[in-house]
Amino acid sequence: MYTRRQITTQERLQQQEYCERVKSLIAHRPHYALVDTYGCQQNESDSEILRGWLVQCGYELTTDEDKADLIAVNTCAVREHAEKRVLGNVGALAHKKAKNPDLLVCVGGCMTQQPTMREKIQKSYRVVDLVFGPHELWQFPELLLKTLERRGRRGNKSRLIAGEPSDGVVAEGLPRQRDGAVKAWLSIMNGCDNFCSYCIVPYVRGRERSRHLADILAEARELIAAGYKDITLLGQNVNSYGKGLDEPVDFPDLLREIDKIPGDYVLRFMTSHPRDATDKLFRVMAASEHCAHHIHLPLQSGSDRILKEMNRHYDRAKYLEKVASARRYMPDLVLTTDIIVGFPGEREEDFRDTLSLVEEVRYDAMFTFIYSPRTGTPAAAMPDPVTRAEKQVWFDQLLDLSNRISGEKHAAYVGKTVRVLIDGETGQTPYNLSSRTKGGRLVHLAGDPALVGKFLDVKITDSTTWALYGTLA
Ligand code: SAH
Ligand code: SF4
Ligand code: F3S
Numbered sequence: 001m002y003t004r005r006q007i008t009t010q011e012r013l014q015q016q017e018y019c020e021r022v023k024s025l026i027a028h029r030p031h032y033a034l035v036d037t038y039g040c041q042q043n044e045s046d047s048e049i050l051r052g053w054l055v056q057c058g059y060e061l062t063t064d065e066d067k068a069d070l071i072a073v074n075t076c077a078v079r080e081h082a083e084k085r086v087l088g089n090v091g092a093l094a095h096k097k098a099k100n101p102d103l104l105v106c107v108g109g110c111m112t113q114q115p116t117m118r119e120k121i122q123k124s125y126r127v128v129d130l131v132f133g134p135h136e137l138w139q140f141p142e143l144l145l146k147t148l149e150r151r152g153r154r155g156n157k158s159r160l161i162a163g164e165p166s167d168g169v170v171a172e173g174l175p176r177q178r179d180g181a182v183k184a185w186l187s188i189m190n191g192c193d194n195f196c197s198y199c200i201v202p203y204v205r206g207r208e209r210s211r212h213l214a215d216i217l218a219e220a221r222e223l224i225a226a227g228y229k230d231i232t233l234l235g236q237n238v239n240s241y242g243k244g245l246d247e248p249v250d251f252p253d254l255l256r257e258i259d260k261i262p263g264d265y266v267l268r269f270m271t272s273h274p275r276d277a278t279d280k281l282f283r284v285m286a287a288s289e290h291c292a293h294h295i296h297l298p299l300q301s302g303s304d305r306i307l308k309e310m311n312r313h314y315d316r317a318k319y320l321e322k323v324a325s326a327r328r329y330m331p332d333l334v335l336t337t338d339i340i341v342g343f344p345g346e347r348e349e350d351f352r353d354t355l356s357l358v359e360e361v362r363y364d365a366m367f368t369f370i371y372s373p374r375t376g377t378p379a380a381a382m383p384d385p386v387t388r389a390e391k392q393v394w395f396d397q398l399l400d401l402s403n404r405i406s407g408e409k410h411a412a413y414v415g416k417t418v419r420v421l422i423d424g425e426t427g428q429t430p431y432n433l434s435s436r437t438k439g440g441r442l443v444h445l446a447g448d449p450a451l452v453g454k455f456l457d458v459k460i461t462d463s464t465t466w467a468l469y470g471t472l473a
Helices: 010-027 039-058 080-098 115-124 136-150 201-205 213-225 251-259 279-287 304-309 314-331 350-362 388-411
Strands: 032-037 070-075 104-109 181-186 230-234 267-272 293-295 335-339 365-370 417-425 433-437 442-445 455-463 468-472
Touching: 010 039, 010 136, 010 335, 032 039, 032 181, 039 070, 039 104, 039 136, 039 181, 039 230, 080 104, 080 115, 104 136, 181 213, 213 230, 213 251, 230 251, 251 279, 279 314, 304 350, 314 335, 314 350, 335 350, 335 388, 350 388, 365 388, 388 455, 417 442, 442 455
Parallel strands: 032 070, 070 104, 181 230, 230 267, 293 335, 335 365, 442 468
Antiparallel strands: 417 433, 417 455, 433 442, 455 468
16 A cells, blocks of 8 residues: 655654665775666656765766666656566576676566566576665665675575565765756655556656655755756656645745746756646746746547557547647747557558648657557456557558658757757767757757867758757857
8 A cells, every 4th residue: 555655854864874884884895886777767856866876875976887886777657668688698697606606686666566577587687786675765875785784695595585575764964976967856755656558667666755845845955056057857647747736836836936036947847747747837838937937748549549558647639738738838848758559459541640640740759669569467468459560560660740830840959059058068070069959959050079068059961860950140
């Protein structure tokens, strides 16, 4: 049963003590740790916490597997493809361990929350020393310490398979090693209550729980004061932010409160469930100073019949109404989406409905996936007569359409001057800098690396399906 449980300050400080104990265990020589991340932004954000803990435990971070004394893999379970990649890479670590028996392999993230997968790792992936779930991130030092202390015991006894599913944990004040100095993730909630019939996320991430408004605002202020310019609020469904909190607050309220913090920065968010995207949200976005005029609004399918089977709680007409309303408030809105091709029972006419909706909406960018059955979800038990090869044909058609529309939309920027945030270096010439428009479109340009972190006007000179190219105006 779900109960919200906020980790106490005392519990957190206790973890800090475990960090000190790990530190003393590894103090005799430098130890290096590598964190390998799969999956969505939520996982990237969690990996920052993992790195934060590792640093507090005395490890130095590395990206060199051969140098690593500890490799932590933060896994994703959303599609079979992601799982296979993870298992392949974890399996391959056996060679590294043969060379370096002291190597510690830790597996965390969403895959560990599936009972069959835990069993599989326990039985067939002996290379793994520690398994822990996303809700146990706050107590990683304790689990790491136990694993180190068990070391040297024979056989299975030396391994620690934690990660029993448990709901409702909210932890504040954990250390974090952020990936960059310009862009930052700001997780506002965890879990998902939507149970779309194809999706594993609610099973592996637990029930939806929001952070307190004050905690989020404090973190946003810190980020802005530290010079971060591009802040993305994260949640599986940000639009239901606030549900279950004592304070009466919803997502548009949260946006409005963050927007009041002065400074030169862009505020983004991911992801919005179309059912919960309201006019209030669009109004607040349109009126805000910092909010990007971008919505990622996953459609999943353009067929009413399939949307119902997916348990999405909207139909084609409602979705189109939301898009029209959002565009009325923000004529410059950049709209992106996710679409699943080949959901069980999808027929040619359903797929045509998806194509026609895509033609009608004209997304700036689309993320398309072939349906992947996930054990334990309702869709995995539905009859699925269409072959993989037939689904691939649909997928390719959708991708062609998506590329054509993105290409056309990008081409329309050529000749215009747009304001961008320079967010990094590409390592390529002549376009050595990467940047994003406020709507999130990628713009490559040439310039001094010292410009990273600056907002500048760029004249767009060229475009492709995926990116824009420009020169400083
Ligand atoms: N919470 C987010 C996204 C979660 S997963 C949201 O609701 O939008 C990201 C995307 O993966 C989903 O939008 C969906 O398009 C895709 N996806 C999820 N489960 C899938 C499955 N079983 N097979 C194929 N694609 C899937
Ligand atoms: Fe999965 Fe649906 Fe929740 Fe998104 S809203 S994480 S697709 S169950
Ligand atoms: Fe994957 Fe977990 Fe994210 S399943 S998509 S890493 S929430």
